[in-house]
Amino acid sequence: MAQDCKRMLGELSDYIDNELADELCEQLEVHLKDCPNCRIMLDSLTKTVRIYCEDKEERLPEALSQKLRAACEKKWDSKDSKK
Amino acid sequence: MSKEQEQALIDRARGGDRDAFWGLVESSAPMALRLLTRLTRDKERAEDLLSQTVLKAVDGFEKFRGESQFSTWLVSIALNLARNEIRQNKTRQEINWDDVIPAGAHNHGSAEAELIEWQDPHEVFAQKELRELLDDALAELPVKYRTVFLLRDVEGFSTRETAKALGLSETAVKSRAVRARLALRKHLTPYFGQKEEKAHGSGL
Ligand SMILES: [Zn+2]
Numbered sequence: 001m002a003q004d005c006k007r008m009l010g011e012l013s014d015y016i017d018n019e020l021a022d023e024l025c026e027q028l029e030v031h032l033k034d035c036p037n038c039r040i041m042l043d044s045l046t047k048t049v050r051i052y053c054e055d056k057e058e059r060l061p062e063a064l065s066q067k068l069r070a071a072c073e074k075k076w077d078s079k080d081s082k083k
Numbered sequence: 084m085s086k087e088q089e090q091a092l093i094d095r096a097r098g099g100d101r102d103a104f105w106g107l108v109e110s111s112a113p114m115a116l117r118l119l120t121r122l123t124r125d126k127e128r129a130e131d132l133l134s135q136t137v138l139k140a141v142d143g144f145e146k147f148r149g150e151s152q153f154s155t156w157l158v159s160i161a162l163n164l165a166r167n168e169i170r171q172n173k174t175r176q177e178i179n180w181d182d183v184i185p186a187g188a189h190n191h192g193s194a195e196a197e198l199i200e201w202q203d204p205h206e207v208f209a210q211k212e213l214r215e216l217l218d219d220a221l222a223e224l225p226v227k228y229r230t231v232f233l234l235r236d237v238e239g240f241s242t243r244e245t246a247k248a249l250g251l252s253e254t255a256v257k258s259r260a261v262r263a264r265l266a267l268r269k270h271l272t273p274y275f276g277q278k279e280e281k282a283h284g285s286g287l
Binding site: 009 | 201260
């Protein structure tokens, strides 16, 4: 990877996050047009982030949830009795 | 949950409403469990740590000032508790910048190494294999990069919330995030890179 491209890795990361300033964004897009390496870098970095975000468990297992709630109740009761 | 909804629950919970507190826990605990599972790579241990986390939150709720989101607060408790349990790759605590970016292949006579294009990972691996592969790659990351990547990139914390949860500066969070991404990308490339190019490519 060329030195110029290496220097742009931080910007590339900001670009993926949509956090790159407009002006730099344009510069980067111009560069991307002419640089297959940076295009591949952008694509594979984007895929890296995306694939880790897939199929996340959004709920607690029911048994664990019940166990936790019961433990909380016990804790609250003991806190209340100390008041 | 919207900011307003969360604030309403926090207010009610402060007044001693147990259901309101539980509502806050229910919405944040799955994320805490995901993080703990990926950091410890041990489901039972993660569940145990989550229980400890929630009980600590019950105990210390008076100390929660609402400067950050409830989930950020809960996650920082979880990470503190997990600190000693997290599997650390003992030999390596740092990512070498030069290791994770493709080098120029001057000795091949061309100006720069060609990067290998990635396929769609789902086309190369079955779901279960894929998960293992991803978790293995993650485990290779030194913990301080792993936590930043999990919070910011996987759980969608802002740079600011990540910084708060970990007690870091935003600049540190950003630079760790870049390195984590590059290190994971490098680790995964041999698996996801286009096969036909792999034969004569550099593996990067
Ligand atoms: Zn380039």
